[in-house]
Amino acid sequence: MSKDKILTADEVIEQASKYLSEEDTAFIRRAYDFAQDSHKEQYRKSGEPYIIHPVQVASILVELEMDPVTIAGGFLHDVVEDTNVTVEDLENTFNQEVAMLVDGVSKLGKIKYKSKEAQQAENHRKMFVAMAKDIRVILIKLADRLHNMRTLKHLPPEKQRRISNETLEIFAPLAHRLGISTIKWELEDTALRYLNPQQYYRIVHLMKQKRNEREYYISEVMDEIQKQLDEVNIQADFSGRPKHLYSIYRKMVLENKQFNEIYDLLAVRVLVNSIKDCYAVLGIIHTCWKPMPGRFKDYIAMPKPNLYQSLHTTVIGPKGDPLEVQIRTHEMHEIAEYGIAAHWAYKEGKNVDQSTQSFDEGLSWFREILEWQNETHDAEEFMESLKVDLFSDMVYVFTPKGDVIELPSGSVPIDFAYRIHTEVGNQTIGAKVNGKMEPLDYKLKTGDILEIMTSKHSYGPSKDWIKITQTSQAKNKIKQFFKKQRKDENVAKGKELVEKEIRSLDIEPKDVLTSDNLKKVSEKFNFNNEEDMYAAVGYQGITAAQIATRLTEKIRKKQPKTEDLEQTLEGVQNEIKAPSGPSKKKDSGVKVKGVDNLLVRLSRCCNPVPGDEIVGYITKGRGVSVHRADCPNVQTEDVKHRLLPVEWENNSEESKQYSLDIEISGYDRRGLLNEVLQAVNETKTNITAVSGKSDRNKMATINMTIMIHNISHLRKIVDRIKQIPDVYTVRRMLQ
Numbered sequence: 001m002s003k004d005k006i007l008t009a010d011e012v013i014e015q016a017s018k019y020l021s022e023e024d025t026a027f028i029r030r031a032y033d034f035a036q037d038s039h040k041e042q043y044r045k046s047g048e049p050y051i052i053h054p055v056q057v058a059s060i061l062v063e064l065e066m067d068p069v070t071i072a073g074g075f076l077h078d079v080v081e082d083t084n085v086t087v088e089d090l091e092n093t094f095n096q097e098v099a100m101l102v103d104g105v106s107k108l109g110k111i112k113y114k115s116k117e118a119q120q121a122e123n124h125r126k127m128f129v130a131m132a133k134d135i136r137v138i139l140i141k142l143a144d145r146l147h148n149m150r151t152l153k154h155l156p157p158e159k160q161r162r163i164s165n166e167t168l169e170i171f172a173p174l175a176h177r178l179g180i181s182t183i184k185w186e187l188e189d190t191a192l193r194y195l196n197p198q199q200y201y202r203i204v205h206l207m208k209q210k211r212n213e214r215e216y217y218i219s220e221v222m223d224e225i226q227k228q229l230d231e232v233n234i235q236a237d238f239s240g241r242p243k244h245l246y247s248i249y250r251k252m253v254l255e256n257k258q259f260n261e262i263y264d265l266l267a268v269r270v271l272v273n274s275i276k277d278c279y280a281v282l283g284i285i286h287t288c289w290k291p292m293p294g295r296f297k298d299y300i301a302m303p304k305p306n307l308y309q310s311l312h313t314t315v316i317g318p319k320g321d322p323l324e325v326q327i328r329t330h331e332m333h334e335i336a337e338y339g340i341a342a343h344w345a346y347k348e349g350k351n352v353d354q355s356t357q358s359f360d361e362g363l364s365w366f367r368e369i370l371e372w373q374n375e376t377h378d379a380e381e382f383m384e385s386l387k388v389d390l391f392s393d394m395v396y397v398f399t400p401k402g403d404v405i406e407l408p409s410g411s412v413p414i415d416f417a418y419r420i421h422t423e424v425g426n427q428t429i430g431a432k433v434n435g436k437m438e439p440l441d442y443k444l445k446t447g448d449i450l451e452i453m454t455s456k457h458s459y460g461p462s463k464d465w466i467k468i469t470q471t472s473q474a475k476n477k478i479k480q481f482f483k484k485q486r487k488d489e490n491v492a493k494g495k496e497l498v499e500k501e502i503r504s505l506d507i508e509p510k511d512v513l514t515s516d517n518l519k520k521v522s523e524k525f526n527f528n529n530e531e532d533m534y535a536a537v538g539y540q541g542i543t544a545a546q547i548a549t550r551l552t553e554k555i556r557k558k559q560p561k562t563e564d565l566e567q568t569l570e571g572v573q574n575e576i577k578a579p580s581g582p583s584k585k586k587d588s589g590v591k592v593k594g595v596d597n598l599l600v601r602l603s604r605c606c607n608p609v610p611g612d613e614i615v616g617y618i619t620k621g622r623g624v625s626v627h628r629a630d631c632p633n634v635q636t637e638d639v640k641h642r643l644l645p646v647e648w649e650n651n652s653e654e655s656k657q658y659s660l661d662i663e664i665s666g667y668d669r670r671g672l673l674n675e676v677l678q679a680v681n682e683t684k685t686n687i688t689a690v691s692g693k694s695d696r697n698k699m700a701t702i703n704m705t706i707m708i709h710n711i712s713h714l715r716k717i718v719d720r721i722k723q724i725p726d727v728y729t730v731r732r733m734l735q
């Protein structure tokens, strides 16, 4: 590539006209005129008129002999980003294809890259390719980056380093994968110059020192080969093989080699007209000089996955030094230099439609190459990144920190949440995509920035999530949650049954439910731990009586009858002096073990309902107030001595109702509140208060006070509400 020469637009168009039709040449000139007009009065950091940049980008594309649409795209690639021109303008002025290419390039420009991790670099490359959709977008972007690297000296050092890093990690590997080695080498060498100037100039210097000596030797070798070829009438061109600075640098750093160890390898390249001639030349070289074993590679029979074809061999040269020879046809050489661009190089005489068609053919041909190639080693490296990238259905989205996450296309924010962490998934209540609240079944797009909103009070995932999610990871985690939740329910139920059974033996549960005792008994019944034991009682794998009998074995022998509890309660009764009556007791639906006529009321702080685990608190003069066992108000040490066991009455009538507050959050859309009210109504539940609000992120919050019979009634309501589309969470409020 002509690095240093700045071409005028006329020169670029003139060069393109050598392979474009008159009509196509006029088309790209029109693109240039439009760009020139749009960018006028804009200047680059170097002080030059801005239009110089797009012209050089187009010139690189002309060198790759790209089709007229791509070249027009090169001229116009910055107009949408930097001027008032819109994608629609381009579609109207030129055509849909040009507009699509420029739109693609502008979008790629918005991807922010910052990570240093190899995996992240890989994901960024994938995101890039996935977002480009058309490979010509990447070719324009590579040309754009190449010219920016050539003019990097005008930027401040900090920017130079950042851009060089990005070039090494994203753009050079992309160029490599597309087989465009000319661009790849130049990107790498230029990046090295800014990232490690000392090493760069040292290698330049070392290479210069030996140049004359080497050039003389190589020309001797070429003469010798030429003589042999003349005898058999084979036409060939020769070239020395330039070593690239960055590849030398890499070997020095990665393989810890000295400059001489790398650069001592002499290399000659022979270009011939046919594949037959390639093998003929190989035979001649092998008869002239002794081949080194294990160094022959036939990339003609087995091309590299980035389309590279050539024969490689290393022989012991005339002076006893190893000499590497590469033999290939002119056409293979084109592909080695220009890769995928060479294959698609635009040939004169085709109209635009045909060129598009051949483009698609090129793509499928390329795909096939990739597919049958995947056994070779290099192929693996290539396949991993390119095949998956270009042709698979993946989306690439950002975390708020800028990491890229790869997900199958069709994924929704819940998939993303579970990819971050199981707990994040389980507590998800909403998602912001690019700063805006979106429903949880929003289909992610490559380039989206995702922020998951979670709440500790979330009721957990909804069963519907299994249907919306795309990844098996998320589906499995959701299923696990429900499995575990059922276990938790069984554990709670089992515990309740066992405690009840113990009390029926007139023993205070806490006296026998010591960890020692529980451990012993669960071992006796062959359970892993007490949880498993309770769970087994819960799903009736074993009866509560069996467990309770074992647990109380010792204590029953010692104390056939406990009087402590009754004494305590007697004291309480005296202290309370409550107006006793069955009606009071009935109102609450709660019974204090072994005592009648005690003033019992349900606390307002946590609104317990039948089915909740509860505990009684002996108030001063106002009887026993019943709290949920997990109510924060009864957790502190100083209230412990005033607590006493209470339980729901078994025959609690269905008609009895308890007031309870719930909060529903979801995506604020028309009709949401109505649907929630209707859902609650369907469960025959009375609503005593309701209020709703919505924030600027379109997050709706509905607070509701409802009258319920028991915990399973509540569960029914919650399940029903959660079936409403766009409802994220339902939670029960502590007041």
Ligand code: MN
Binding pocket: 053, 077, 078, 144
């Ligand atoms: Mn640009």
